[in-house]
Amino acid sequence: MSLTRRKFVGTTVTSAAALAVLPNLSLAEGAGEAISAYTGGAATSDTGITLIAPEIAENGNTVQIEVSAPGAEEIIIFADGNPNPNVATFKFGPAAGSQAATTRIRLAGEQDVVAIAKMSDGTFAKAVSNVKVTIGGCGG
Amino acid sequence: MAENVTARVRAPREASAGEVVSVRTLISHPMESGMRRNGDGEVIPRSIINRFVCTLNDEVVVDITLEPSISTNPYLQFEAKVTESGTFNFTWYDDDGSVYEESSDISVS
Amino acid sequence: MNTKSKIATIAVALGMAASSSISHADEDADLVVNGEIEMVVRTAAPAHLEGAVSTIYSGWVFRSDETQAMQADDFDNPGMLFVEKGEQLFNTAMGADGQSCASCHQSSDLTNVRATYPQWDAEHSEVQTVEMQVRECQTEQMGMEEPWGINSGDMLDITAFIASIGRGQIVDVAIDGPAHETWELGREIYYTRFGQLELSCANCHEENYGNRIRADHLSQGQINGFPTYRLKNARLNGVQNRFRGCVRDTRAETYGIGSDEFVALELYVASRGNGLTVEGPSVRN
Numbered sequence: 001m002s003l004t005r006r007k008f009v010g011t012t013v014t015s016a017a018a019l020a021v022l023p024n025l026s027l028a029e030g031a032g033e034a035i036s037a038y039t040g041g042a043a044t045s046d047t048g049i050t051l052i053a054p055e056i057a058e059n060g061n062t063v064q065i066e067v068s069a070p071g072a073e074e075i076i077i078f079a080d081g082n083p084n085p086n087v088a089t090f091k092f093g094p095a096a097g098s099q100a101a102t103t104r105i106r107l108a109g110e111q112d113v114v115a116i117a118k119m120s121d122g123t124f125a126k127a128v129s130n131v132k133v134t135i136g137g138c139g140g
Numbered sequence: 141m142a143e144n145v146t147a148r149v150r151a152p153r154e155a156s157a158g159e160v161v162s163v164r165t166l167i168s169h170p171m172e173s174g175m176r177r178n179g180d181g182e183v184i185p186r187s188i189i190n191r192f193v194c195t196l197n198d199e200v201v202v203d204i205t206l207e208p209s210i211s212t213n214p215y216l217q218f219e220a221k222v223t224e225s226g227t228f229n230f231t232w233y234d235d236d237g238s239v240y241e242e243s244s245d246i247s248v249s
Numbered sequence: 250m251n252t253k254s255k256i257a258t259i260a261v262a263l264g265m266a267a268s269s270s271i272s273h274a275d276e277d278a279d280l281v282v283n284g285e286i287e288m289v290v291r292t293a294a295p296a297h298l299e300g301a302v303s304t305i306y307s308g309w310v311f312r313s314d315e316t317q318a319m320q321a322d323d324f325d326n327p328g329m330l331f332v333e334k335g336e337q338l339f340n341t342a343m344g345a346d347g348q349s350c351a352s353c354h355q356s357s358d359l360t361n362v363r364a365t366y367p368q369w370d371a372e373h374s375e376v377q378t379v380e381m382q383v384r385e386c387q388t389e390q391m392g393m394e395e396p397w398g399i400n401s402g403d404m405l406d407i408t409a410f411i412a413s414i415g416r417g418q419i420v421d422v423a424i425d426g427p428a429h430e431t432w433e434l435g436r437e438i439y440y441t442r443f444g445q446l447e448l449s450c451a452n453c454h455e456e457n458y459g460n461r462i463r464a465d466h467l468s469q470g471q472i473n474g475f476p477t478y479r480l481k482n483a484r485l486n487g488v489q490n491r492f493r494g495c496v497r498d499t500r501a502e503t504y505g506i507g508s509d510e511f512v513a514l515e516l517y518v519a520s521r522g523n524g525l526t527v528e529g530p531s532v533r534n
Contacts, residue, residue, distance in 0.1 A: 058534040062480035087209040093200025097160030097219030104211040134464035212483030
């Protein structure tokens with residue numbers, strides 16, 4: 001691709017904006033500890049669970065995500081870059097038609113959304129999806 | 141109790157035996173995270189819906205724990221397996237102790 | 250300074266980028282709400298825009314696939330929660346005379362309201378917005394001492410209800426006759442640069458729609474979708490409050506909600522959307 005001046009301007013501004021939000025990200029402790037607490041440190045499979053999230057969210061206040069893990073007893077969602085990484089825990093009962101759910105979540109900037117399924121045999125499966133959060137035009 | 145809470149559910153009225161149906165719920169609620177400050181610099185206390193339960197004929201479909209990272213006006217979509225006619229019950233639990241309930245009947249043909 | 254370098258200056262000031270590398274809106278998509286209300290999201294511009302723009306686009310066109318989808322189904326559109334509240338208000342007695350809106354109006358008679366307001370009110374010799382009309386009913390017909398604030402929650406709810414029953418109607422506000430003078434004032438405001446950034450409405454929404462302002466996809470600033478549910482603040486937003494936000498972001502002192510200037514601007518901007526369909530409450534970022 002040829003780098004036009006306009007594109008260059010765009011790239012620079014995007015990078016500057018990314019740098020500007022970094023201090024916020026560093027305040028968050030991340031979801032690592034919460035994930036370890038949930039799994040008891042057990043290994044997680046990367047198959048058996050699907051997480052659908054937008055690649056780019058138009059606003060971090062309302063980001064729709066969908067998660068599915070056939071056969072799971074429950075699915076827990078973390079937002080790795082949020083001040084409190086816990087998002088939701090879905091427990092599926094006997095009348096559930098599938099082990100899948102959709103909800104809308106808040107993301108404080110670009111980050112990984114992590115979904116972990118606790119399967120009925122006691123194993124865990126994990127899916128990660130990176131979501132970029134756009135910064136508004138004028139006021140944010 | 142959060143002011144003026146409106147809950148909406150959409151579940152089918154009819155299904156065939158054994159059918160898996162989609163259920164959607166939406167409730168108006170600020171989901172105040174407890175992380176924001178007001179104009180005077182004071183932390184606005186957390187006030188969220190922290191749990192949602194859907195049952196079908198008293199059997200659990202989903203039991204969901206919600207955290208402050210859930211958006212304002214929480215939206216939830218999931219699926220239920222319908223084996224016989226009956227009633228969906230939907231219950232939202234507020235931090236302040238309020239409980240909001242809705243129900244929806246379904247008949248199996 | 251020629252026009253192009255002016256725009257470039259603005260682009261730098263606001264981080265506006267022509268790059269579409271992160272474009273993810275489907276600009277060719279069509280909007281059918283609930284599988285039944287067919288919206289006009291792009292059409293030929295009204296005659297008065299000749300030489301300015303040839304095609305007008307609903308703000309829906311510029312949003313991401315996910316945001317677009319939220320407006321295509323009333324259950325996915327959180328704005329409809331407030332339409333329900335507005336419908337309850339419509340049927341609630343208020344004021345000294347114990348009347349509700351429904352005492353005089355069948356909601357089915359109000360389907361063309363959103364599409365034709367702001368409009369000239371002969372009795373008061375002024376252009377009125379829907380909000381002004383509601384307030385007039387409240388004080389002159391219903392015996393309320395304190396009508397609802399133009400930007401109050403109740404007003405947003407009831408105007409969302411009024412918009413919702415007019416969804417799919419073609420916007421057609423009158424700009425001739427007695428309203429013309431007000432329309433001219435609105436037009437003048439639209440093209441006037443405001444604030445430390447020296448930006449007019451036209452700089453962004455006429456000259457740069459489709460481009461990026463930082464990471465945001467600039468629309469034509471059409472108001473056929475108001476009141477709109479914004480993902481940003483997760484509530485209904487009124488037109489003039491949106492105007493205020495835009496003017497504030499040029500770093501100017503803004504006109505007030507309900508001011509003559511904003512009423513005129515609302516009439517003018519509404520007329521730029523003559524030919525689009527009423528979408529309120531729409532879903533925007």
